[in-house]
Amino acid sequence: MAASTSGAIKARLEGLQFGVPVFRDGPRKGQDPPFIVVQEGMPAGLDASGNGDFGDPAASITIVETVVVDLVQYARAKVNAQLTRTTERYGLAEAIAHALHGCQLLTHPAPVHAVRVQDIDRIPIEDNRVRHSITVQVHRELLREEVKPQ
Numbered sequence: 662m663a664a665s666t667s668g669a670i671k672a673r674l675e676g677l678q679f680g681v682p683v684f685r686d687g688p689r690k691g692q693d694p695p696f697i698v699v700q701e702g703m704p705a706g707l708d709a710s711g712n713g714d715f716g717d718p719a720a721s722i723t724i725v726e727t728v729v730v731d732l733v734q735y736a737r738a739k740v741n742a743q744l745t746r747t748t749e750r751y752g753l754a755e756a757i758a759h760a761l762h763g764c765q766l767l768t769h770p771a772p773v774h775a776v777r778v779q780d781i782d783r784i785p786i787e788d789n790r791v792r793h794s795i796t797v798q799v800h801r802e803l804l805r806e807e808v809k810p811q
Contacts, residue, residue: 664808666769667685667686667699667728669769670728670799673768674699674757674760674761681753682697683698695732695735696732698730701728703727708725721772722802724803730794730795734750736748736749757793758795761778762776771801771804773801780795782796
């Protein structure tokens with residue numbers, strides 16, 4: 662069982678075996694691309710369409726939590742002094758988004774009602790690297806108690 666939404670998404674992506682290491686909040690020091698980072702601590706707000714009577718202590722409260730999944734990879738590799746080749750895995754960001762959209766996140770500590778990919782951005786960054794940023798909205802129940810990591 663994951664202790665958080667990012668842990669559940671990390672577990673989902675690792676289970677799909679894209680051949681890319683997955684980290685929460687940031688890669689380990691010195692990690693070479695490609696790698697995936699699931700960002701923790703993004704905004705969460707009430708799901709206006711999914712909440713019951715606020716006077717009922719047994720009623721569940723549904724929130725929409727925003728999570729960002731970043732794929733960082735090298736764009737090109739030098740072949741010789743005049744030539745480079747593409748090393749970016751085109752379509753990998755879309756495959757990740759496709760695998761997340763509509764999944765159930767069974768390892769999440771709260772019931773998850775929906776996982777929706779909101780967008781995918783491709784952002785060139787320094788040192789010949791590119792970042793694909795995938796924004797995901799997770800509709801889930803608000804936890805009633807603390808979850809202790811295993």
